[in-house]
Amino acid sequence: MKLKALNGFKDTLPGETPLWRRLEDLARDVFARFTFSEIRLPILEKTDLFARSIGAATDIVEKEMYTFPEKQITMRPEATASLLRAYIEHGLYVQKPVQRLFTIGPMFRHERPQQGRLRQFHQMDAEILGSANPRVDAELMAMGAMLLSELGLTVSLELNSLGCPVCRPGFREGLLVFLASRQEALCDDCRRRMHTNPLRVLDCKNPACRGIVEDAPSIQDHLCPDCRTHFVAVQDGLDQLGIVYSLNRFMVRGLDYYCRTTFEFITADLGSQSAVCAGGRYDGLVEELGGPKTPGIGFAMGMERLVLLLQKQQQPAAGAEVDLFIAGLGEAASRLCFSLMHRLRQAGARVMMDPDGRSLKSQMKQADKAFARFVLILGDAELERNTGMLRDMTTQEQQEVSLGDTRMLLDAIAA
RNA sequence: GUGGGCGUGGCCUAGUUGGUUAGGGCACCUGGUUGUGGCCCAGGAGGUCGUGGGUUCAAGUCCCAUCGCCCACCCCA
Numbered sequence: 001m002k003l004k005a006l007n008g009f010k011d012t013l014p015g016e017t018p019l020w021r022r023l024e025d026l027a028r029d030v031f032a033r034f035t036f037s038e039i040r041l042p043i044l045e046k047t048d049l050f051a052r053s054i055g056a057a058t059d060i061v062e063k064e065m066y067t068f069p070e071k072q073i074t075m076r077p078e079a080t081a082s083l084l085r086a087y088i089e090h091g092l093y094v095q096k097p098v099q100r101l102f103t104i105g106p107m108f109r110h111e112r113p114q115q116g117r118l119r120q121f122h123q124m125d126a127e128i129l130g131s132a133n134p135r136v137d138a139e140l141m142a143m144g145a146m147l148l149s150e151l152g153l154t155v156s157l158e159l160n161s162l163g164c165p166v167c168r169p170g171f172r173e174g175l176l177v178f179l180a181s182r183q184e185a186l187c188d189d190c191r192r193r194m195h196t197n198p199l200r201v202l203d204c205k206n207p208a209c210r211g212i213v214e215d216a217p218s219i220q221d222h223l224c225p226d227c228r229t230h231f232v233a234v235q236d237g238l239d240q241l242g243i244v245y246s247l248n249r250f251m252v253r254g255l256d257y258y259c260r261t262t263f264e265f266i267t268a269d270l271g272s273q274s275a276v277c278a279g280g281r282y283d284g285l286v287e288e289l290g291g292p293k294t295p296g297i298g299f300a301m302g303m304e305r306l307v308l309l310l311q312k313q314q315q316p317a318a319g320a321e322v323d324l325f326i327a328g329l330g331e332a333a334s335r336l337c338f339s340l341m342h343r344l345r346q347a348g349a350r351v352m353m354d355p356d357g358r359s360l361k362s363q364m365k366q367a368d369k370a371f372a373r374f375v376l377i378l379g380d381a382e383l384e385r386n387t388g389m390l391r392d393m394t395t396q397e398q399q400e401v402s403l404g405d406t407r408m409l410l411d412a413i414a415a
Numbered sequence: 416g417u418g419g420g421c422g423u424g425g426c427c428u429a430g431u432u433g434g435u436u437a438g439g440g441c442a443c444c445u446g447g448u449u450g451u452g453g454c455c456c457a458g459g460a461g462g463u464c465g466u467g468g469g470u471u472c473a474a475g476u477c478c479c480a481u482c483g484c485c486c487a488c489c490c491c492a
Contacts, residue, residue: 007484059490063416078492107492112416114486123492189489205488254491264492275492302492329450362445364452372452379450393452 008111008119019310023151023303024104027124030147034139036100036126041082043106047074053081053285055256057196064109075108078255079125080282080298081289087129088291098130104303116273116305127298132283134230137261137297138237144277144299145243148265153309155265155276157245159238160219161231162199162252162280164259167224172198174217182212199252205272218249227260234261257282261297269312270305277301324413325367326353326388327360329379336403337378343406349413367393374413376401 005011012020028038047067054061054077066075076082083103086092092099104124113119126143128136141157148155163171179186179194179201186194187206194201202213223231238245245263253262262280270276279299286294324344328337334357344351352370354363360377367375377389382400390412391398401412 004483064490109491111490112488113484114488117491121492125492200490272487273492278492300492305492327451359445360450361452366452368452375451377451381450389451391451396452398451 006119008113010118010120016307019307020303023306023310024124026150027102027104027147027301030143030150031102031126033146034100034143036102036143039083039086039101039103041076041079041086041103041105043075043108044073045076045082045085047072049081049085049289050074050077053084053255053257053289054078058254058256060109060255064111066108066110077109078107078300079103079105079123080127080257080285080300083125083127083298084129084286084289084291084296088286088289093130093292093294096130098128098136100126100128102126114273116270116302116308118304122303124301124303125298126279127296129286129296130294132230132295134233134261135237137234137281138241138243140279140297140299141238141245141263142241142243144265144279144301147301148277148306151306151310152313153267153276153306155267157243157263157265158248158251159235159245159261159263160248160251161223161227161234161260162258162262163219163223163227165284167222167227168219168259171217171219171222174222175199175202178216185212200254202250202252213250220247220249230260253278253280257285257288259283263299267305267309269309273302273305275302276305276309321350322352322367322370322372323350323374324352325363325370325372325375326351327363327367327375327377328353328357329360329377331357333378333380333383336383340376340403340406344410347406347410349410376409 031038047065050065051061056062060077065077067073083101087099087101102125104122106120106122108120110119111117126140128140141159145157162168176194176198179190179198183191183194185208186201187204187209190201190204190206190209193204199219201209202216204210204213220231235245235247251262251264258280260281260283263278264275265277266274267276268274277299279297281295281297283295286292286296326337326341328334334353337353341351341353352372354366358366360379364375373393375391375393377391379389382388385400386403387400388403388409389398390401390409399412401409403409
């Protein structure tokens with residue numbers, strides 16, 4: 001085999017697209033209930049946009065981006081940066097005080113692929129811009145929870161607050177002191193992480209590190225009054241909506257722009273790629289990118305991960321995608337079938353035929369495999385009378401119908 | 416970037432201590448009386464055994480290299 005897709009890039013074959021459709025359709029429906037509007041964004045942006053928003057020192061920006069260096073442009077590794085760029089560029093903030101936006105599409109990161117992680121992957125992103133009210137934090141999480149629940153998935157919600165520029169630096173220093181005192185016992189990665197991003201040590205999966213981190217200071221005890229109030233109110237909002245969650249003081253974010261509320265919906269069924277939806281607040285980011293001071297919060301859902309989970313649950317059999325299969329016997333009949341098929345399609349029916357005019361038995365088999373609900377058989381006998389034999393594939397009943405009036409035929413197969 | 420595993424027709428796979436035309440299942444095609452599906456039966460098409468070297472009288476089966484894929488770490492959705 002010579003030509004193949006690139007490593008980490010996958011075709012979604014016809015057998016899988018119904019599941020993707022179901023996911024997208026339900027997501028659009030739930031987002032609509034929460035009065036989110038769709039925004040569609042380009043895949044290429046200036047490299048600088050991502051460096052400034054995600055953080056120049058993050059792994060994503062340092063080594064995982066698909067960049068055309070000579071042009072200084074990059075294929076987006078996530079959607080929030082692009083969305084905020086569009087928000088600022090088009091002055092959406094003057095149109096209404098609070099914007100609720102979602103976008104669905106491919107993202108690109110040059111990582112080593114593994115289960116639930118591709119180089120081209122797809123996310124559904126939802127963002128609320130223009131309100132710092134903890135109520136919208138709860139609302140956004142409720143929306144994620146509703147979608148996941150209606151997909152039939154069992155996930156748990158974990159919540160934390162990362163503080164803000166007022167309180168986080170102090171916590172970070174305290175944490176650093178603590179870690180330095182125990183660094184002999186930390187894993188190699190964490191000794192390195194201590195200096196690049198000490199908060200990351202908190203969610204190291206190494207058992208030894210986990211044990212140490214148990215005794216580390218908690219961000220939740222070091223929030224400034226404003227962040228503390230906000231955090232409490234977020235929890236109150238979740239409680240009001242009946243959203244179950246658990247506090248996780250070890251959960252941090254990989255991207256630089258997050259502050260205050262952070263959350264993840266976690267599954268136990270996907271190996272190490274356990275987060276199917278993650279997000280948080282980023283109150284300083286719009287301003288950082290040159291827009292007005294605007295609070296914001298959002299989440300991203302990994303669609304491949306959701307599809308993997310959906311595939312693990314029992315799937316109902318594929319429904320009929322064909323209303324009518326027209327089986328013609330002989331060239332003359334096939335000619336008639338061809339034009340009849342087109343007229344029925346114009347009238348809205350889903351119709352197919354065998355272009356090669358195989359045996360009737362073969363055509364019946366094809367109709368069966370296509371889950372056609374009806375087969376219309378046209379042979380010499382029917383030709384003479386301008387009729388067709390209409391067979392209901394589920395009841396096996398047949399009746400001769402006139403071809404003179406397509407309306408009647410349509411009614412027959414619509415029943 | 417670092418580990419581990421695996422590469423046999425479209426898909427899943429059997430292939431003994433290297434030995435005659437590489438088997439099977441699914442899917443596909445054609446039939447099983449004259450114009451009829453889902454079951455069953457028969458027949459058929461489809462494979463340079465990832466690739467390139469090497470050892471050998473002989474390699475899918477051993478050795479080396481190379482490419483590819485998967486899983487895990489890292490990171491993240």
